[in-house]
Amino acid sequence: MMGRSEAAHPAPRCCRDEACAFTGAPGQRAAVVTYLRDDTYLPLLQQLECTLRRSNPELELALMHVPGEVSDAGIALARALNLTLLPVEPLEFRNTYETRYGRNWLKVRALGLTQYHSVLLMDSDVAVVGDLAPLFALPTDFAAVWDQSKWLNRFRTVQQRINGGVFLLRPCAAVEAHMLQLVESHPKLRFVHGTAEQDFFGWYYRYTGTTLPMHWNCQATQCLDGNLTVGGAVPRIVHYTSQKPMKGPQPGEEGHQFLCSLRELEARAGGVAPASSSSSRSGGARRKLP
Ligand SMILES: [Mn+2]
Secondary structure (H helix, E strand, O other): OOOOOOOOOOOOOOOOHHHHOOOOOOOOOEEEEEEEOOOOOHHHHHHHHHHHHHHOOOOEEEEEEOOOOOOHHHHHHHHHOOOEEEEOOOOOOOOOOOHHHHHHHHHHHHHHOOOOOEEEEEOOOEEEOOOOHHHHOOOOOEEEEEOHHHHOOOOOOOOOOEOOOEEEEOOOHHHHHHHHHHHHHOHHHHOOOOOHHHHHHHHHOOOOOEEEOHHHOEEHHHHEEOOEEOOOOOOOEEEOOOOOOOOOOOOOOOOHHHOOOHHHHHHHHOOOOOHHHHHHHHOHHHOOOO
16 A cells, blocks of 8 residues: 655644654643444443553543434443543544444544643554553654554465554644545545545555554454464553454453453443443444454
């Protein structure tokens, strides 16, 4: 996949290289940001919250959402879990490959969260297993991990694309505006027959972004060999792309040893009905979605 060339599409930047690193200086704020477009992934959001608090107890967790899309019960749960609520304007483009991808364009809104110096944008279908501080300190304005579902498939056919589940971003209003202008005016950049915003971010940062070792976004089915990655590294972030742990940890399932028990989730929700009790209708656990 080709990337954005600076000659054809010059991009604004709010920082470059070392100047992008989060140092914890006064006034610098960093957060893990996730997003929901409906209630389907609420049980997974609970897993993200529980595993993140366990591994990174000091880190802020925020939820990007479009007012009206997540139920009142879902918002109440997020509040009970002490998530920062970040209401944003909707953004979507129809996707023919997978309808749900059309709504993942909301990720572009994360560039507009300029109250933060740094955002680690994550899907809700991840568990945070290790310390995230080294990621925030990287000398880059963008970082992501190669997608493993293609190049670790059984044919080992190399398709170097990043995975959209974990993005390190430095919010920058000019970059958000630039991205919006590009996808409005260049329909091909909506990757409607591909993986939508995942391909767009890959295109945008192809020649300038940082690619990370896969233990920062370890896709459970392809990446794990027991408690380690197939490369022998300790995973920091496990991403449940093929099998969604909607019903909590299941013995023998890849990567489920990193999840919180349903008992832990119920205790954390503190009287607010845990989302897992209503999740069975979704049937999401069997669907194959990145
Ligand atoms: Mn995902």
